[in-house]
Amino acid sequence: MSEVSFEPVRIGIVSISDRASTGVYEDKGLPALKDWLGGALLNPITFVPRLIPDEQAGISATLVELVDTEGCDLVLTTGGTGPAPRDVTPEATLAVADRVMPGFGEQMRQISLHFVPTAILSRQVAVIRGRSLIINLPGQPKAIAETLAGHEKASGIFAAVPYCIDLIGGPYLETRDEVCKAFRPKSAQRPAAA
Numbered sequence: 001m002s003e004v005s006f007e008p009v010r011i012g013i014v015s016i017s018d019r020a021s022t023g024v025y026e027d028k029g030l031p032a033l034k035d036w037l038g039g040a041l042l043n044p045i046t047f048v049p050r051l052i053p054d055e056q057a058g059i060s061a062t063l064v065e066l067v068d069t070e071g072c073d074l075v076l077t078t079g080g081t082g083p084a085p086r087d088v089t090p091e092a093t094l095a096v097a098d099r100v101m102p103g104f105g106e107q108m109r110q111i112s113l114h115f116v117p118t119a120i121l122s123r124q125v126a127v128i129r130g131r132s133l134i135i136n137l138p139g140q141p142k143a144i145a146e147t148l149a150g151h152e153k154a155s156g157i158f159a160a161v162p163y164c165i166d167l168i169g170g171p172y173l174e175t176r177d178e179v180c181k182a183f184r185p186k187s188a189q190r191p192a193a194a
Contacts, residue, residue, distance in 0.1 A: 009073050009171050011047055011048070011073065011074045012047075012070060013029075013033040013034065014052065014063070015051045028140075029078035034049075050062050054086040063075060067130055090123045104124070131170055133170075135157070163184045
């Protein structure tokens, strides 16, 4: 019987907050992302964390570094996606994009609308840069988990992430079905390990 082997994945996680980055309060975004991803994925994960202020040029530079230098297959950001003047994460993300993936933002807003009417104020985007997927998530840990996992009335966005990463040439991500079942067409599924 062969031992199950999962491909390693590098995931950039970026918490974007003026106050947390200067120590005014404790960042909760990075721990929330690590906990959720660690529970959802079977693959060995190398996290590349960053805690940065709401500065558009700095956000863009961080995303470029995580993809182009650090070789992250997936980059998840949290924070800075509302309508306030310093909420510039979407602009910074779009500035480094090769292609835009609008379905992710649309679905995150649909999920969040089941919980709060202010979800329509969210401006999250997702893009592809090279062979990496970058997704802007909400700022609150509860909202991060809700949008990634979904709920009984709406599919979470993470169900589509593994297949998207397949299509752009990244590692084959495998999920724990009880947390988030990845969806792939039958033709893209690998046989289960013996």
